[in-house]
Amino acid sequence: MIERFRSGRRTAARTVRALPQGQEREREEGERAARAGGMRPLPARGEPEFREEKPLSQTRLIWRRFRRHKLGMAGAGVVLFLFFLAAFAEFLGPYGPGAEHRRFSYAPPTPIRLFHEGKFVGPFVYGIQRTRDPVTFETIYTEDRTKIYPIKLFVRGDPYKLLGLFETNIHLFGTGEPPDSPGQVFLFGTDIWGRDLFTRTLIGGRISLLIGPASVLIALLLGSFFGGISGYFGRWVDMFLQRVLEVLQSFPTLPLLLALSAILPPNLPNWARVVGIVLIFGGIGWTGLARVLRGQFLALREVEFTLAARAMGASSLRIIFKHLLPNTMSYLIVSATLAIPGLIIAEATLSFLGLGIQEPLTSWGELLNDAQDTAVLRNYPWLIIPGIFIVVAVLAFNFMGDALRDAVDPHARR
């Protein structure tokens, strides 16, 4: 996608668009000159000079500015890490996502210990002991300090398919005990059915992290298509699309999302539900994008290179997709990145209310759905842990998007 910046058209637009170049530009040029002069040998005689003058590509420039942004880099690192966690969720988590331990319903997080009776024995857990409160008949979990269950690496457990390809049953860590043994390691505790919250949080990350980018892609397609034709053709097409946008933007987002996701039939297969939600998010998200793109297209339509292309007999579609759209690409990429955190929150909110992702699928918001009841939340506070993942992911995406915006357009301060 970014490769298109290398075309000459980009340079033309850049001079048109951003004339007041500030210190940033000067510094860039200074660095480039220093590189050319200091690090490389002077051009040999007879070698054409323009090889040395070859500027850094737009992608490289953006990447260089992005790298300087520490918070942005940290955000990008966290995002990559979260994607890694989600991709290898079954391997990293000690249990299968649906594996139930009925004896350990609402078990609190298991503390991992290193010292047994004052002696260092490496990481291990004590057995979980189940007792009842004699007064309230509440189930209470305590540690049985008599026996230790060492935590082993690469233990065999519930079977799964790694990355959906390789059938295996090896998990990164675990006690390797059968499901009804007291030696279990629940890092984040369990839910009402005794399912390991840690594994489920990692698995839930898949849908939470995928829905954002996927719906942004759809919103980008719709937004650039409708915004493009609206801005390019103008007149009645523009008039009509503007009215449609006006109606769509008169709906508040969340109520509209609720209504649309309520439409999804309850007996849909899993994949169709996810696709449906992605389509809903994409179908709502394109309006703001289309509005800005329309403005940019209205301006770009009058620029010389468009006129030249038209004079050479290029078709409208060709002008839109080959000449105009690449010039708005930087805006598109940035706004796409900045839209993702909002979408993650929206998905979490919908699933939290029980209208988005539903069992047996899981996402961070769906996991929090269990904590909706105040009494449950009060007694089993570990159910709130998936929410921390939402906050971290959204924060990381926000920092990344912010840094990307600064990198793509260093002169826009907002």
Next chain:
Amino acid sequence: MFGYIVRRTLYMIPTLIAVSFVSFLMLLLYERYTGTYVDQFRFNPTVSEETVERLERSLGLDLPWYERYLKWIAGVFLFTDAIDPVTGERWRVWSLEPVRIPFTPWEIRLPVWRPYFGESFQYQRSVTDMLVQYLPYTILMTVPVFLFIWIVAIPIGIYSATHQYSVGDHALTFLGFLGLSIPNFFLALVIIYVLSGPLDVGQYCWDRPDVGKYCLGVGGIFYEKYIGLGGVWPWQWNWGKFLDYLWHLWPVILVLGTSSLAGLIRIMRGQLLDILGSNYVQTARAKGLRERVVIWKHAVRNAINPMISIFGQSLQFLISGALVTAIVLNIPTVELLYYQSLLNKDEYLILTILTFFAVVLLLGNLLADVLLALVDPRIRYD
């Protein structure tokens, strides 16, 4: 200006009709896939077939879809109450079986436009009644949040811009991002947990002269004994009810405020930075004006304008945010009513509330445009 406002208001009507039509189409799809309101009784062995059919007929759900929509639209625009010429009784001719409406003395018996939005299936009351009951809570909940975010965001934005890249700026920016990144419902859950779990505020009780035993609580907007005491509106309250309101208000402000605050601060900061870098600010400084005057009279006055155009968008955020917050904190706002009626498939209630939201958003945009023209003399609408 007046002409402009009238034109914009008239212009809203077709948009609103389109909004209600789109909403109705969504409702039809919803009912097609998950059944209508009466379908939930069909598999109920205690409800007979005839009852279901009578219910369906009386609710008008047996009519074709366009008739249902036209009936609603006609109810909104036409005079729907008929007055019996002989007895002077008012009749509602809208439903299949006309209903006699009790005459209330303060109602003017002229053919005034009295929009009728249909009946709620679930609550057996007119939608207008329902709205009137729930709307005060929305106002009580949203207006303080609105004031809070605007009063807090602008000074913080100014501070961030005038102290760019300082420790304070970085800290505020980070806090802003954090507020932006915490989903409303999650923050509400955390507050509920902290108040009910570790702090356990429910155990703090004492005697109040007006309600007797009073305990601190989480969620809602009033302590249960205060709900019936005095009216809904602040001028009908006593001091105890006011304190109780404040106690229930701060979680709402925290939950709703943080998410909108961050965006406003960043916009204010960016605008002010743009203006502080412009030539006329440099000129003002060169003239030897005091920094305070430069910032407040020259820069801030101009940086405020774009903020006003954002006014409309912040309403959008507030409605979405209030929906989740009201559900988690259990506050009977219009947003909560919308959510419940969506689950109940309460057709006309959903339709009316969605259109009502659209009215609020459109009016907000109009208000923003008008305010902008009042603040900025360069902008004129003719």
